[in-house]
Amino acid sequence: MARIDDTFSALRANRKKAFVAYIMAGDPDYNESKELLMGLPEAGVDIIELGLPFTDPMADGPTIQLAGQRALNSGQNLEKTLQMVQDFRSKNNVTPIIIMGYYNPIYSYGVDKFLSKAKLVGVDGLIIVDLPPEEDSELCIPAKNIGLNFIRLATPTTDENRLPAVLKNTSGFVYYVSITGITGVANASSANVSPEISRIKKETDLPVVVGFGIKTPEAALEMAKVADGVVVGSAIVEKIAQGESNKSVLAFVKSLAEGVHDA
Numbered sequence: 001m002a003r004i005d006d007t008f009s010a011l012r013a014n015r016k017k018a019f020v021a022y023i024m025a026g027d028p029d030y031n032e033s034k035e036l037l038m039g040l041p042e043a044g045v046d047i048i049e050l051g052l053p054f055t056d057p058m059a060d061g062p063t064i065q066l067a068g069q070r071a072l073n074s075g076q077n078l079e080k081t082l083q084m085v086q087d088f089r090s091k092n093n094v095t096p097i098i099i100m101g102y103y104n105p106i107y108s109y110g111v112d113k114f115l116s117k118a119k120l121v122g123v124d125g126l127i128i129v130d131l132p133p134e135e136d137s138e139l140c141i142p143a144k145n146i147g148l149n150f151i152r153l154a155t156p157t158t159d160e161n162r163l164p165a166v167l168k169n170t171s172g173f174v175y176y177v178s179i180t181g182i183t184g185v186a187n188a189s190s191a192n193v194s195p196e197i198s199r200i201k202k203e204t205d206l207p208v209v210v211g212f213g214i215k216t217p218e219a220a221l222e223m224a225k226v227a228d229g230v231v232v233g234s235a236i237v238e239k240i241a242q243g244e245s246n247k248s249v250l251a252f253v254k255s256l257a258e259g260v261h262d263a
Helices: 002-013 030-039 062-073 078-089 103-109 112-123 142-143 161-167 189-199 217-224 234-241 246-260
Strands: 020-025 047-051 099-101 125-128 173-177 206-211 229-232
Touching: 002 020, 020 062, 020 103, 020 206, 020 234, 030 078, 030 173, 047 062, 047 078, 062 112, 062 234, 078 099, 078 103, 078 112, 103 217, 112 142, 112 234, 112 246, 161 189, 173 189, 189 206, 217 246, 229 234, 229 246, 234 246
Parallel strands: 020 047, 020 229, 047 099, 099 125, 173 206, 206 229
Antiparallel strands: none
């Protein structure tokens, strides 16, 4: 569990916030996606969220749904996603990688097999959107037992009665979903998010990172002023969907990272 904790410690020591970038593994194909993944740290990304493509992503809007379809159509699967992490680790043993997705592909692959392979190749944490705290025995507890962070989502509808259950087995950081609804649609407001972060921080010492609805360097900077970190996903994935080169996508990622780090 060291990489995520070490990253936040180093950022705090330098009075900086964390920039977390999301890309879909295998979008638009394995080689292009791997090249982009390799370039993220140099572009200023502190933590990488690597999407696990799935046919029915209930929390994601059209942009990431289509990214998942492109990846699946190109032959991406869970095995290849883990291979991508292993390829990355041959060049970079510092930047944390979190697998973000849904439980079905992991369940189909086999939980024990997945966790063993994920740990072996250098995955640091999991964000599994459709596994609530009531299902912690399925994946969360086994993941923590072998040293993988299990990062939970808190939302605007996570009230004071629900929050303790959400936080109970969370580690690494808390992912605060800034809007109600799906990814890539509405715009997040730092003014609305700030009191929610304060509420969560009263209950945990974990960093609180904000995602959903952050699309520009300016928006990333404003959100980083009130959070410990900022996630951008759909805005990056949209550049890939538009056929922009990896060089162009990484230039956009760098502008987002600079916005967060300037906070």
